[in-house]
Amino acid sequence: MTVGVERNRGGDVRVLHAEDDPQLGALAGEFLEREGELAVTHVEDAPTALERLAAEDFECIVSDYDMPGMTGIEFLDAVREDHPDLPFILFTGKGSEEVASDAISKGVTDYLQKETGTEQYEVLANRIENAVDGYRTERELERRVKQLRESERRFRTLVSNLPGMVYRCENERGWPMTFVSDGAVELTGYTPDELTSDAVDWGEDVLVDANRDELWEAVQAALDAREPFQVEYELRTADGESKWVWERGRGVFENDELLALEGFITDVTDERRLREDLRRERDLTRQLVETSPVGIMVHELDGTYHLVNDRVLEIFDTAREAVMGRTYDDDEWELRTPDGDPLPEAEHGFAKLKAKAEGTSPSDDVRLTNLMHSVVRDDGERLLVSVNGAPLYDDDDELELLVFTIQVVDE
Numbered sequence: 001m002t003v004g005v006e007r008n009r010g011g012d013v014r015v016l017h018a019e020d021d022p023q024l025g026a027l028a029g030e031f032l033e034r035e036g037e038l039a040v041t042h043v044e045d046a047p048t049a050l051e052r053l054a055a056e057d058f059e060c061i062v063s064d065y066d067m068p069g070m071t072g073i074e075f076l077d078a079v080r081e082d083h084p085d086l087p088f089i090l091f092t093g094k095g096s097e098e099v100a101s102d103a104i105s106k107g108v109t110d111y112l113q114k115e116t117g118t119e120q121y122e123v124l125a126n127r128i129e130n131a132v133d134g135y136r137t138e139r140e141l142e143r144r145v146k147q148l149r150e151s152e153r154r155f156r157t158l159v160s161n162l163p164g165m166v167y168r169c170e171n172e173r174g175w176p177m178t179f180v181s182d183g184a185v186e187l188t189g190y191t192p193d194e195l196t197s198d199a200v201d202w203g204e205d206v207l208v209d210a211n212r213d214e215l216w217e218a219v220q221a222a223l224d225a226r227e228p229f230q231v232e233y234e235l236r237t238a239d240g241e242s243k244w245v246w247e248r249g250r251g252v253f254e255n256d257e258l259l260a261l262e263g264f265i266t267d268v269t270d271e272r273r274l275r276e277d278l279r280r281e282r283d284l285t286r287q288l289v290e291t292s293p294v295g296i297m298v299h300e301l302d303g304t305y306h307l308v309n310d311r312v313l314e315i316f317d318t319a320r321e322a323v324m325g326r327t328y329d330d331d332e333w334e335l336r337t338p339d340g341d342p343l344p345e346a347e348h349g350f351a352k353l354k355a356k357a358e359g360t361s362p363s364d365d366v367r368l369t370n371l372m373h374s375v376v377r378d379d380g381e382r383l384l385v386s387v388n389g390a391p392l393y394d395d396d397d398e399l400e401l402l403v404f405t406i407q408v409v410d411e
Helices: 022-035 046-055 072-082 097-105 119-161 184-188 202-206 209-224 269-291 310-316 320-324 349-357
Strands: 013-018 038-043 060-063 088-092 110-113 164-169 177-180 229-236 242-254 257-267 295-299 305-308 368-376 382-393 399-408
Touching (some): 013 119, 022 038, 038 046, 046 072, 088 097, 088 119, 164 242, 202 229, 310 399
Parallel strands (some): 013 060
Antiparallel strands (some): 164 177, 368 382
């Protein structure tokens, strides 16, 4: 009959002890737990030890050699199939070079021959703790290596999916590259190996001449302030194509020493062209508004003025500040019908167009045409004017502004 005896006095190291003599097993467990931070589980044969090992976690095995059913060497061989690194100490009264050699060839961690007296358990406890320390160190290193590999895998997955190039370079005029991601090929036409070797000089072969000094000064200013930098500049690809790129980077410091620059570069050529197109459109619109022979007045939805062109100021003989400080129904306008009666609120151009436009979208044909009324200039002269209007919508197709043109009738 086999018996399992487990002591747990709060020890840090769980030890599985296989010893067919129950008295020796109990004695060894008692002395080991007294000598070290150990919790010893005693079983009387190797098969039972294997069952316990399959069901529980142990950090060290101590085994006798002569046991019924399976020797300590056979037990060691079985353990190594599933636990190649688990500390295994052969603690035996059968001492011989043959046994020791066989144990070593099977991967035993330590070999200790039994002696008389309790001092041997102090030696055994010390051997166990040393073996477990090494085992834990190896497990911690394996865990950190695994974490590092997983971090590297995630980093490479992230970098490979970024629309641009991740880099690390030296802070020198030519920006010598020490690492670039695979995104460099699509961005520059050069491979990572070319950019990190002497085959390609980033400063001479990639950067456009006009950008070099300005780029250098911007980056150095950010480094001096210990801040990230953002720059936009032109580069030249391997096949001579011009591209505009946006770069964000930072300095890598250690004890105030600058080690390198790290950052990300992405192609913004299309975005830059779009910005240029939008700028030209804005400039064109501004020129059309300011040179228009008719007055143009743009209203916020609360009735205040968003914009008026110079022609409006000429028509009313007033200053821009005076108009911008009014609303569409300000008493200063003294609005009247063509017959000379006060213009009803509902007949104001702003009120009529807003009522028509509310709830509509750009696909709806909403306009105000040839609304006639008179208005007083700042010099007191009354003018008969014709007003046309249309709504302006935002990017979400929501009503945003009301745009009006105004012309003097029979001018």
